Amino acid sequence: MGLLDDRQIDYYNSKDQRKVPKQDWIKEKMQEEYWEKGTQSRKSKEQWFNVNIDILMKRMSHNESDLHVLQWRHGCEVEQEGDEVKFSKGINEYGYDGEDYIYFDIKESQWVTTVDAALPTKRKWDNVPILNQYTKGYLERECVDWLKKFIEYADDELRNGSLPDVHLFTRKSSDDTKLKLTCMATGFFPKDVQLSIMKSQKHLPDDETESTGVRPNQDGSYQMRKSVEIKKEEKAEYDCFVQHRNLGQPILIKGGAK
Missing domain, CATH: 3.30.500.10 (MHC class I-like antigen recognition-like)
Structure with a gap:
């Protein structure tokens, strides 16, 4: 190729x-x-x-x-x-x-x-x-x-590249008292991106999250996901932070948003 x-x-x-x-x-x-x-x-x-x-x-x-x-x-x-x-x-x-x-x-x-x-x-x-x-x-x-x-x-x-499309979602965990929270950015180009999960406005260190790394999409753009297991009642404390060179300012999606 x-x-x-x-x-x-x-x-x-x-x-x-x-x-x-x-x-x-x-x-x-x-x-x-x-x-x-x-x-x-x-x-x-x-x-x-x-x-x-x-x-x-x-x-x-x-x-x-x-x-x-x-x-x-x-x-x-x-x-x-x-x-x-x-x-x-x-x-x-x-x-x-x-x-x-x-x-x-x-x-x-x-x-x-x-x-x-x-x-x-x-x-x-x-x-x-x-x-x-x-x-x-x-x-x-x-x-x-x-x-x-x-x-x-x-x-x-x-x-011009392409902008990241950012999503924050949760799924059920094997532990009924917890959720798996995932921050995903997709569709961006070039591939360099900063993506992190925040708790109480502080970035979680990499060793506390599970990451897919940057992966290619079929159309030549890229995607990345990071996940962490959280307590159900703490969902509102978590945010998704994404920075990319094509963005004027970082994207911040709040876990408590409806």
């Missing part, structure tokens, strides 16, 4: 074998040729993964009947200074079964690993200078060009 500021913009899987848009603006802006080329690129990468995870499993002496995962993440980050967009960071890294495997050091233009099984890969890739030159060039220039283009295309949506 392709991500722009934590929002999914395209997607590919081995069942459908098509690179498809996940946002209206990219569907409208990019021509069919872009999706055709992207589909061929993802198919090639899929074949590359099938070959290389087999090599890795043999190298690790792993059983072929077990499940193993090879992951690849690459991209770039930029900083905006006035009207100028500058390269800030390049990422090209691989993981195997959830552990770091090998990554590209853009400053030194070489591959780095602390895993013995990845040393043959490092030697092979570092012995092809043109590959490392291309990787560095892609991250610093081509990736940045694409990023600038996508930011421009998605300008209004990305800059």
